Amino acid sequence: MSAADAASAAFDAARVRADFPLLARRVHDKPLIYFDSANTAQKPAVVIEAVDRYYRQFNANVARAVHQLGSEATSAYEGARDRLARFVNASSRDEIVLTSGTTQAINLVAWSFALPRLGPGDEILVTTMEHHANIVPWQLVCERTGARLKVAPIDARGELVVADFVAALTPSVKLAAVTHVSNVLGTINPIAELARAARRRGIPLLVDGSQGAPHLPVDVRALGCDFYALTGHKLFGPTGTGALWARKEILAAMPPMFGGGEMIREVRFTGTTFADPPHRFEAGTPNIAGFVGLAAALDYLEALGAARVQAHEAALLDHLSRALRGVPGLHICGEAAHKVALVSFLVEGAHAHDLATLLDHEGVAVRSGHHCAHPLMQHLGVPATLRASLAFYNTHEEIEQFVAALVRVRRLLA
Numbered sequence: 001m002s003a004a005d006a007a008s009a010a011f012d013a014a015r016v017r018a019d020f021p022l023l024a025r026r027v028h029d030k031p032l033i034y035f036d037s038a039n040t041a042q043k044p045a046v047v048i049e050a051v052d053r054y055y056r057q058f059n060a061n062v063a064r065a066v067h068q069l070g071s072e073a074t075s076a077y078e079g080a081r082d083r084l085a086r087f088v089n090a091s092s093r094d095e096i097v098l099t100s101g102t103t104q105a106i107n108l109v110a111w112s113f114a115l116p117r118l119g120p121g122d123e124i125l126v127t128t129m130e131h132h133a134n135i136v137p138w139q140l141v142c143e144r145t146g147a148r149l150k151v152a153p154i155d156a157r158g159e160l161v162v163a164d165f166v167a168a169l170t171p172s173v174k175l176a177a178v179t180h181v182s183n184v185l186g187t188i189n190p191i192a193e194l195a196r197a198a199r200r201r202g203i204p205l206l207v208d209g210s211q212g213a214p215h216l217p218v219d220v221r222a223l224g225c226d227f228y229a230l231t232g233h234k235l236f237g238p239t240g241t242g243a244l245w246a247r248k249e250i251l252a253a254m255p256p257m258f259g260g261g262e263m264i265r266e267v268r269f270t271g272t273t274f275a276d277p278p279h280r281f282e283a284g285t286p287n288i289a290g291f292v293g294l295a296a297a298l299d300y301l302e303a304l305g306a307a308r309v310q311a312h313e314a315a316l317l318d319h320l321s322r323a324l325r326g327v328p329g330l331h332i333c334g335e336a337a338h339k340v341a342l343v344s345f346l347v348e349g350a351h352a353h354d355l356a357t358l359l360d361h362e363g364v365a366v367r368s369g370h371h372c373a374h375p376l377m378q379h380l381g382v383p384a385t386l387r388a389s390l391a392f393y394n395t396h397e398e399i400e401q402f403v404a405a406l407v408r409v410r411r412l413l414a
């Protein structure tokens, strides 16, 4: 037994599963096997209860009311900012902008940071493995500024070709944007190495942390990037929550993207002055309940222990990959040396959507489709893949049952 297997065996998945009410349900009269956590993760009871408690006991708007409820809601909401600052090891809570998710966080950087700085001839560097959320905002900025998108390649194993990425960091590149972990291939990118190369050339680096934060320790200071975007619903928190971490001096130089309440210092008909970051970027009433829930999710994760979670997930990935490699005619997309517990694959003679539909009838939830990564699908030469994405609440027994179900439903399509 390897050290990872031993740690995984020591991880009490049954106890952890009991924390997630939804995992106990049946689907099509079968026990649910939820292998779609990269899409959205399930929520522990402590998160559901925190949201419930907020609405039952201290629902009020933030930063406006002087009454007791207003002050409790504000301190819980601002407490979530502190919690996120600790989660990513930010130097200051003021470096955390609360957003509706990664998509909003990246768009904020696109509109408020990139748009005013870019012009014709400039370039934004991305990679082949990006999610649409880390492509389309840059394309919109390019359309308005005359800048161009440049794409760093991946190799046959689904790893970023680091030398090509570094070579692409030419003086015309004004921003690089890379995913921490590919949502299709599972590849973990060497962010610290990329950030060092970008920094040496004075190029800011944005990291899309949607798939990294749920699986890997995030230390923005150690990573050395300039922006880190994450989304709360993949981190076992509520939907409609997320954050952008950025260096203080960068945020200070960014104009607001949305105008409205909460983001101002003083408003006159002759002109408005704006609040300091991060509030400058948080116009309007936020998702207060969501952030109360997200803070509870981060507390829950911390209590589980990152090292134990990582060891369990590594053993699950190893088991899943080995089991899938044993299925005749199955091809795994993405064999990077460093991956999270996520496997995309194709099965000869069977369409991904048909397999996913049949698996659903077996109680198995997996995602099929392009995974919001059209350019990567074009690179792979396929319209869709099946993706099994795991979290720490999954078990080795579920992997066995999933692979058995896959073999069964595949026979139905033969």
Ligand code: PLP
Pocket (backbone or CB within 6 Å): 038, 039, 100, 101, 102, 103, 104, 131, 133, 134, 179, 181, 182, 183, 208, 210, 211, 231, 232, 233, 372
């Ligand atoms: N980036 C990656 C790599 C993702 O996997 C996702 C969601 O699937 C996103 C960005 C977008 O996240 P959200 O829809 O929560 O903003």
